[in-house]
Amino acid sequence: QVQLVESGGGLVQPGGSLRLSCAASGSLLSLKAMGWYRQVPGKERDLVANITKAGNTNYADFVKGRFTISRDNAKNTLILQMNSLSPEDTAVYYCNAVGPRRDGDYYYPSYNYWGQGTQVTVSS
Numbered sequence: 001q002v003q004l005v006e007s008g009g010g011l012v013q014p015g016g017s018l019r020l021s022c023a024a025s026g027s028l029l030s031l032k033a034m035g036w037y038r039q040v041p042g043k044e045r046d047l048v049a050n051i052t053k054a055g056n057t058n059y060a061d062f063v064k065g066r067f068t069i070s071r072d073n074a075k076n077t078l079i080l081q082m083n084s085l086s087p088e089d090t091a092v093y094y095c096n097a098v099g100p101r102r103d104g105d106y107y108y109p110s111y112n113y114w115g116q117g118t119q120v121t122v123s124s
Contacts, residue, residue: 010117036080049068
């Protein structure tokens, strides 16, 4: 099992920056990837960026060049540095981890774990 807790959201003006953190605990060595998603009301949850166990990163086109995903392995923390924010970036941001999960007699090799989400609002 894996537990994820996000922090760092808030209100920022257009053009500003925010740094989101995701503190992970539990069975972290078995994780295949971690990432950030975002969701606005009435829409699906979209991938923002992810990083594999090998350290390969992947970004959505709408954040390339502005956001950076990284890991602090010593602190078991996933970071999303967001720069040049625009109102279109306003959303609830969720931390995600993909890894195995055993639930009674059931085994899920690639289960999606989620944090509770943190609100990011970009507005003047």
